[in-house]
Amino acid sequence: MINSENITQYIKDTAVHGDIYTDEEIFKQEMTSIFEKTWVYVGHESEIANSGDYKTTVIGTHPLIVTRDSDTDEVHVVFNRCRHRAATVCQQEKGNANYFRCAYHGWTYSNNGDLTGMPFQDGYGEEFDRCKMGLIKVPRVGIYQGFIFASLSEEGPTLEEHLGNARPYIDYVVNTCPEGISLNAGAHKYRFDGNWKLQVENTIDPYHLSVTHRSFFNLMSKKTGKKINFSKMHKNEKIRDLGNGHSLYELDGDLGIGALPFNLIVFPNLGFLGSQVRVTWPVSVNKTNVFLYPIMLKGASVEENAARLRKHEGFYGPAGFGTVDDLEVGFDRVMEGLNAKGKDGEWLEISRGLEREEVDEKGIITATSSDEVSARALYKAWKKLMTADDSNVETRGKKHEPTVGRP
Amino acid sequence: MSQLLVDRKQIEEFLIDEAAYLDEGKFSEWLDLFTEDSFYWIPSNQDDIDPNTHVSIIYDDKNRLEERVWRLQSGLAYGQEPKSRTRHLVTNVKVLHCEEDKVIVTSNFILVELRRSIQTIYSGRLEHHLKQTDTTWKIASKKVELINNNEFLGNLSFLF
Numbered sequence: 001m002i003n004s005e006n007i008t009q010y011i012k013d014t015a016v017h018g019d020i021y022t023d024e025e026i027f028k029q030e031m032t033s034i035f036e037k038t039w040v041y042v043g044h045e046s047e048i049a050n051s052g053d054y055k056t057t058v059i060g061t062h063p064l065i066v067t068r069d070s071d072t073d074e075v076h077v078v079f080n081r082c083r084h085r086a087a088t089v090c091q092q093e094k095g096n097a098n099y100f101r102c103a104y105h106g107w108t109y110s111n112n113g114d115l116t117g118m119p120f121q122d123g124y125g126e127e128f129d130r131c132k133m134g135l136i137k138v139p140r141v142g143i144y145q146g147f148i149f150a151s152l153s154e155e156g157p158t159l160e161e162h163l164g165n166a167r168p169y170i171d172y173v174v175n176t177c178p179e180g181i182s183l184n185a186g187a188h189k190y191r192f193d194g195n196w197k198l199q200v201e202n203t204i205d206p207y208h209l210s211v212t213h214r215s216f217f218n219l220m221s222k223k224t225g226k227k228i229n230f231s232k233m234h235k236n237e238k239i240r241d242l243g244n245g246h247s248l249y250e251l252d253g254d255l256g257i258g259a260l261p262f263n264l265i266v267f268p269n270l271g272f273l274g275s276q277v278r279v280t281w282p283v284s285v286n287k288t289n290v291f292l293y294p295i296m297l298k299g300a301s302v303e304e305n306a307a308r309l310r311k312h313e314g315f316y317g318p319a320g321f322g323t324v325d326d327l328e329v330g331f332d333r334v335m336e337g338l339n340a341k342g343k344d345g346e347w348l349e350i351s352r353g354l355e356r357e358e359v360d361e362k363g364i365i366t367a368t369s370s371d372e373v374s375a376r377a378l379y380k381a382w383k384k385l386m387t388a389d390d391s392n393v394e395t396r397g398k399k400h401e402p403t404v405g406r407p
Numbered sequence: 408m409s410q411l412l413v414d415r416k417q418i419e420e421f422l423i424d425e426a427a428y429l430d431e432g433k434f435s436e437w438l439d440l441f442t443e444d445s446f447y448w449i450p451s452n453q454d455d456i457d458p459n460t461h462v463s464i465i466y467d468d469k470n471r472l473e474e475r476v477w478r479l480q481s482g483l484a485y486g487q488e489p490k491s492r493t494r495h496l497v498t499n500v501k502v503l504h505c506e507e508d509k510v511i512v513t514s515n516f517i518l519v520e521l522r523r524s525i526q527t528i529y530s531g532r533l534e535h536h537l538k539q540t541d542t543t544w545k546i547a548s549k550k551v552e553l554i555n556n557n558e559f560l561g562n563l564s565f566l567f
Contacts, residue, residue: 186452186461191559215483219474289559294462306459319465324486324564
């Protein structure tokens, strides 16, 4: 059984073991030790701009509803599960509602989660406290620059502490436009039969650009008459380990794939790159759902935002020239290759550029853009959380007892 | 009136020929069916969106469509290695609107795609705007309304 002690054998400073992408127990451990412990992005305020707006989402495998209170405009994040018989009370991706009525037995909740009533109330005795039977709220909700995060853990760093050195870059995204940004242009949604970490790693991996995406960059040079000098690019560009699992790739010029001058990973599953917000949902150890939300500029002309959309679609999405090659090479082929388990051949390298890392006074580690700084940053935080031997470990084990001995 | 101006059979045959180009991998011939100011459009999330304010799965003008085909033929489009085998079935063809040299035709389609030993079925409604030139019809726009355009989709590097 995987636990906080033996998990360390899957991670070295220079490599990660293939089982972290394929082992169901490790996946379960990730859900409890990472997704139920840290801050996870659940939506942007522009998606629930008006009183009563809501969207459904997940943290790890927990279905949730993010609502804007009809009375107070406060943002709530509640579990999408009726307190009576567990049916989800909201089926829509998004919408506007003052209350959620479970279609099973009719229990009804206001959009702040309170239980407002149920049919034939006389069946419950005096001990039944309706006030305690509202939709369960997640323990902590935090909003940073319009980005809504939630934590299933009552304790731990504040959202600001968790975001840490990533904050100025989120500020940059928001300040792209004086009137702010909005995620109201729909989303690309795609899935692949592979582990979620492959998509997160791929969010900052400039090393693969000139190989996997050669056709795209050949097209770009045909169009612009300029050939991208990747070797020069990798010398000039930097990747930074911002701490807490977050990392940053600073582009040296326009690659033709979006407006942001950087790619940012916010641990564990949020990304900012191109002109998009990328959200990676782990579904199971070998199934992952991905959302790409194009970032629209408030108050910009329709033409300007349309041009952003066209640029985004050119590289990203289930039919984008870049994404489809990542799906095949970066995910499908990797998952296939992981089945080959020769002696000493089960490790995936993340050592590139380790020798040329520099550390500044803030502790930010930097190397060049073909280096695997970002993957190392990810797995440092991964290991820290997966090995966190806090006092909850025992309760956690107990809490999940029924699922441990799964078939 | 429309029935008088164009023969539905003739339009249907055009759609069948278009589908055959795709299934036989004759992408250059397929590309030649499109007018210079044409669009090839697959909306994302829902069928009726404004592509200027809402993201599309594909919103190719002729130029990008040429790039798409160039990429597929470049030997570097890894998303199509292995290649998809496809069969496009086009049915329920209906001429919605018809002027002398312009036709709007809708149809239903089933597209069976095989790749990586996985067979996937796509379905939806097509809306073609066709223009008559001297000798033949050309595609002024092709809109593909996938019934699963709001689901999590797989690798769509083949052509619809």
